[in-house]
Amino acid sequence: MKPGSTLYADGTGRYAYVNAGFSWPAFFLGPLWAVAKRRWWWLLPMLCLDLALSAGSELATGHEFDATLLLVAGAQLAYLMARGWYGNRWLEASLRRQGYVRVLPGVPSWPA
Template sequence: MRQYNIYDHPFRRVEAVKQGWSWPAFFFSWLWAAIKGLWGILFGFILLQILLLVIWDALEIPAINLFDIFIQVALSFVFGLKGNAWREEKFLSRGYLYADTITAANSTGSIALYINKNRKQANNRDEPHD
């Protein structure tokens, strides 16, 4: 079971973001950023890649070298560490509000638990009290 932060928006669907390390972001950095709509992160990554190619070319260093491999692995670690936080920042900047932290097997399950929990709370408020 994993912990997910739930983000709710009055006009958009509920979103869940897993807490901690992101394996998909680690392994598929730029592709993951594109799929998740993290355009600033994606363009920054692409610009850094172009800058590295220009530097390697100017220094007449082969494009694939030990230092470049180290940089690529380091970037993958940054994506793995910060990926979920970047998603949370994206949701907050688009008007989502942090709603809850739910423990569940996956993000779909965490959203379902959040919706059911809110439904029960709403039903309890609507019941007449004697």
């Protein structure tokens, strides 16, 4: 296991591995990352935000609003960075809500 990474397990013997730090897959792939990680509650907001930012970009480009285009580009960059910064945190919180617990090396998670 990499330093700073966390292993989670649930009561049925399923495991999930969460890296620490910036999530490059969430940054680059967004909604596809949500599908790959089976985080369905994150898929819809990501798709909606991607669609809204894309529509804003097309609208600003079509009407040649330079200031609006710059604003939309800044919003897209901020959204990409937020996905990267918070992607692993979102995954970790989602796993905890589903009943996963952190597995520490050498410490049993459930009574035998």
